[in-house]
Amino acid sequence: MDTTRWSARALAAVTVGAVLALPGTAHAGHGSFDDPVGDSTAVDITRVRVVHANAVKVRVRSAVPLDAGQVYSFWIDTGRGPRPTFHVSFRANSDFGSGIAVVESFGQRPIRTVQCPGMRAHADMFDDQPVSVRIPRTCLGDPKRVRVAVKFEDEITGSADWAPERRTFGPWVGR
Numbered sequence: 152m153d154t155t156r157w158s159a160r161a162l163a164a165v166t167v168g169a170v171l172a173l174p175g176t177a178h179a180g181h182g183s184f185d186d187p188v189g190d191s192t193a194v195d196i197t198r199v200r201v202v203h204a205n206a207v208k209v210r211v212r213s214a215v216p217l218d219a220g221q222v223y224s225f226w227i228d229t230g231r232g233p234r235p236t237f238h239v240s241f242r243a244n245s246d247f248g249s250g251i252a253v254v255e256s257f258g259q260r261p262i263r264t265v266q267c268p269g270m271r272a273h274a275d276m277f278d279d280q281p282v283s284v285r286i287p288r289t290c291l292g293d294p295k296r297v298r299v300a301v302k303f304e305d306e307i308t309g310s311a312d313w314a315p316e317r318r319t320f321g322p323w324v325g326r
């Protein structure tokens with residue numbers, strides 16, 4: 152009986168190890184993934200957190216301060232097949248419209264544009280808060296799950312930092 156117990160415990164330990172080994176984590180409702188510090192100079196993403204509730208909210212932490220000339224781009228994939236990919240981008244302390252572009256994966260040219268007055272974005276050079284965007288699910292066609300890619304780009308130096316990797320989405324996040 153002792154042996155059986157020990158085996159069960161060992162198996163549980165192996166399972167936990169396998170989960171921790173994944174590059175990002177995702178649970179129903181939220182997920183996050185890290186990006187290395189120092190892999191880019193003028194812009195440097197360190198962590199992306201995705202919350203999928205009545206709205207999809209993405210928060211991005213950076214190792215360097217926000218600055219003029221930086222562009223923050225988000226791609227949100229809403230599923231395979233006909234489910235579209237959405238793209239929004241904005242700058243710190245700038246006006247932000249209500250249009251979300253429907254694009255090919257990692258494209259920027261809109262196939263069409265969805266108006267989403269409830270969308271909010273935050274990127275302020277004068278506070279220490281993460282760059283974030285919040286998009287009501289209804290604007291995204293009420294997806295069952297989403298996955299996100301983020302690119303921070305510095306237009307002056309041309310350097311860019313993607314998370315989790317160049318033209319790669321993070322883990323799926325169910326509602």
Ligand SMILES: [Ca+2]
Nearest residue numbers: 186187195196
């Ligand atoms: Ca980085």
